[in-house]
Amino acid sequence: MRAIPIALALALALGATGAEANKVFVSNEKGNTVTVIDSDSWQVIDEFAAGNRPRGITISPDGTKLYVCASDDDTVRVFDTATHDELYTLPSGPDPELFVLNHSGNPLYIANEDDNLVTVVDTETHAVLAEIPVGVEPEGMAISPDGRVVVNTSETTNMAHFISTEDYQIHHNILVDQRPRYAEYTADGRKLYVSAEIGGTVSVIDIAEDGTPALVDTIRFDVPGVLPEWLQPVGIRVTSDGKWVFVALGPANRVAVIDAATDEVVDYILVGQRVWQMAFTPDEAFLITTNGNSNDVTVIDVARQKAVRSIQVGQQPWGVAVTPDGTPD
Amino acid sequence: MLRPICLLLAAALAVLSAGGAFALEVRVGVIRVDRPQLAPISRLEAWPRDLGFAGGRLADEDNATTGRFLGHAYITETEAVVPDAALAALDRMLGEGLRLFVVLGQADDLLALADRAGDGALVLNAGARETRLRDADCRANLLHVAPSEAMLADAVAEFAIWKKWTRWALISGSHPEDRAMAEAYRRAAAKFGAKIVEERVFEDTGGGRRTDTGHVLVQRQIPVFSEGMRDYDLVIAADASDVFAPYLPFHMWDPRPVMGAAGLRPVSFHAATEAWGATQFQRRFEALTGRQVREEDYQVWLALRVVGEAVTRTDSADPVALRDYMLGPGFELAAFKGQKVTFRDWNGQLRQPILLYDGRINVSVSPQEGFLHQRSPLDTLGLDAPESTCAAFR
Incomplete structure (x- = not known):
């Protein structure tokens, strides 16, 4: 609690109100580390070993546990967010890349690229609860706000698979464009965005009352002076009011800002090189992007839609997660 | 080399798991x-008996996994033949009702098979x-997944120009294929x-x-x-x-890099590439076949994935409909090479x-930065529209 007066002073200085100090965890794919950044001072406060090829990264709802897909270790490593000590590992199946945690903190749904499976792991007993056959090269994972549906995208099958969290069956499949990498729901659960890295698009999927998904729009990108081939959408974040969608465009080194009401791109924010994933601070004042080829993260002021600073991290940053407010120190 | 015909029933598993008949x-x-x-010049490169077909097996699995969700079943029939028996193999497959061929x-061989297969088939x-297959000798029912000699030579040339290595010594062999390759360079x-x-010619004295x-x-x-x-x-x-060519690196009179048929080689794919998600392809291929992938395997895989992607998007197995879709603006495919093909x-x-492969790692990938084209940088490689004399597609 001792850091709070300083945090407040900094928050005021930055023009943010009511922000508390959060920890930003960045997985460094090549550096085999996780970098920790303080979201008030924007200083790097730690960097710790996180296994081989850490990529997907998420935090438990209570903020105490950090889950990291150590892809080359074929395991999920779990760390204490306060001490940064490794607590234990979870079985993940081979080469885990991305996962999503149930809103309750249990279970964890993991995409296994090599086995065309989604693995469901109990985060308390560490038991594998289910293995769900999906398309070829499962990658992106999302969970509906009501927790009833987990979405997986398969990169070679080019589908979003809608899996029931009750019976672990696929109830719907939607074809999207080439190499779908990431899926993200709006907070009301009525829309799902799916990025297609090679297709260069984001599919907009409407979710009906009864849960039936339908492809309703395709968002395309165009940046003057950037070859269309480099416009490769990866990570997606939607503001909780559902108004703005941010899409990381990979080697185009930009984050697209989309007006969710019209599905139109209104701006492109220049960030670091090969931008992969993004995370909001809990107050949504800032969006942090990982830039794989410039070894840094960019901090975007969400309200102003401007990049405000970049912070050097470890080698080839890939994923990012921020502790929720109220996380114990 | 004649092998018994083997049916790859990759779809069989899918049939069982889906528990129903397929619509297509x-x-x-x-x-x-x-x-x-x-024999290959290096014993590390012994020809596998299932060369090419192994890529087909993986494509069948990939296509079947996708097809399971859409009611599409894929059945691939493979046959290895001596040149004189190729048409008979094709006739037999045509007789069974097959109209799609890789x-x-x-x-x-390609020209004879494409001409026999006719307009109602796609090769x-x-x-x-x-x-020349992409030029004067092109055929309307023949699409090319393998890169042309011209594309491969251009890929090397762009890298050499990027390096500012513009003075070339061309050493070519005495066979017709060597002369064609030299002409591409x-x-x-x-x-x-x-x-x-x-320019120097190295005579093959047998x-x-x-x-x-x-x-x-x-x-x-x-x-x-x-x-x-x-x-x-x-x-x-x-x-x-x-x-x-494999003898040139380190043995030349002058210390200079070698590219083309040795040293830095242009390839469609190789077993070491891991960029753009290729690790998953390599692992799937190795788990299924017990060996490393070769260019022929990748190219057969890619050809069958082209078919699979067109079937997925058109819900049709008609060769003419598939060809129209493949050549149309809607077709695109991810091929583990960083951009859609x-x-x-x-x-x-x-x-x-x-x-561009040195035998162990990706040294580079062409097209190179800075080589621009009004349509796509990929069209800096090989015959561009104004250069090709192909008339069959007009």
Whole structure:
């Protein structure tokens, strides 16, 4: 609690109100580390070993546990967010890349690229609860706000698979464009965005009352002076009011800002090189992007839609997660 | 080399798991035309018996996994034949009702098979590199998944120009395939502004491959062969059958890098590439086949994935409908090479990046930065629309 007066002073200085100090965890794919950044001072406060090829990264709802897909270790490593000590590992199946945690903190749904499976792991007993056959090269994972549906995208099958969290069956499949990498729901659960890295698009999927998904729009990108081939959408974040969608465009080194009401791109924010994933601070004042080829993260002021600073991290940053407010120190 | 026909029922599993009949059955014949050839120059490169077909098995699995969700079943029939038996194999498959074919063979094999298969069939070329198949000898029912000799030469040329190595010594073999390869490099030099300052021909005098301590002679012969050349930056080796090119690196009179048939080689794919998610492809292939992938395997895989993608999007197995979709603006496919691959609608060639491979790692990937084109940088590789004399696609 001792850091709070300083945090407040900094928050005021930055023009943010009511922000508390959060920890930003960045997985460094090549550096085999996780970098920790303080979201008030924007200083790097730690960097710790996180296994081989850490990529997907998420935090438990209570903020105490950090889950990291150590892809080359074929395991999920779990760390204490306060001490940064490794607590234990979870079985993940081979080469885990991305996962999503149930809103309750249990279970964890993991995409296994090599086995065309989604693995469901109990985060308390560490038991594998289910293995769900999906398309070829499962990658992106999302969970509906009501927790009833987990979405997986398969990169070679080019589908979003809608899996029931009750019976672990696929109830719907939607074809999207080439190499779908990431899926993200709006907070009301009525829309799902799916990025297609090679297709260069984001599919907009409407979710009906009864849960039936339908492809309703395709968002395309165009940046003057950037070859269309480099416009490769990866990570997606939607503001909780559902108004703005941010899409990381990979080697185009930009984050697209989309007006969710019209599905139109209104701006492109220049960030670091090969931008992969993004995370909001809990107050949504800032969006942090990982830039794989410039070894840094960019901090975007969400309200102003401007990049405000970049912070050097470890080698080839890939994923990012921020502790929720109220996380114990 | 005649092998018994084997049916790859990759779809069988899918049938069981889905527990129902499929609305659409997609049957493809893969024909490999085998010729007698010398043993490979390196025993690390022994020809696998399932060369090419192994890629087909993986594509069947990939297509079946997707097809399971859409009611599409894929059945692939494979046959390896000597050149004289290729048409009979095709006739038999046509008799069974097959109209989609993937062929690993040379240009003349492709032309004979495509002409016999006729307009109601579609043939995908997964092996032949002869540029003439994309030029004067093109066929409307023949699409090319394998890169052309011209694309491969241009891929090397762009890298050499990027390095500012513009003075080339061209050493070519005496076989017709070597001369075609040399011509592709002459064309690439003119296209990108390199100068061929010296040309030498290495005569193939025959003989076997396996000699104990053969390197002793090579170490003396190659320096003498390459002595006294005009000042050059780079050696381009045009040798389609490994007669001499593998001996050039380290043995040349002058210390210069070698590219083309040895040293830095342009390839469609190789077993070491991990960029753009290729690790998953490599692991799937190795788990299924117990060996590492070869270019022929990748090209057959890609050809069958082209079919699978077109079936997925059109919900049809009709060759004409599939061809129209493949050549149309809607077709695109992820191929583990960093950008979508699409077809040139003027000659049926698949646009694709070319990997530059030193035998262990990706050294670079062409097209190179800064080589621009009004349509796509990929069209800086190979015959562009105004250059191709192909009329069958108009």
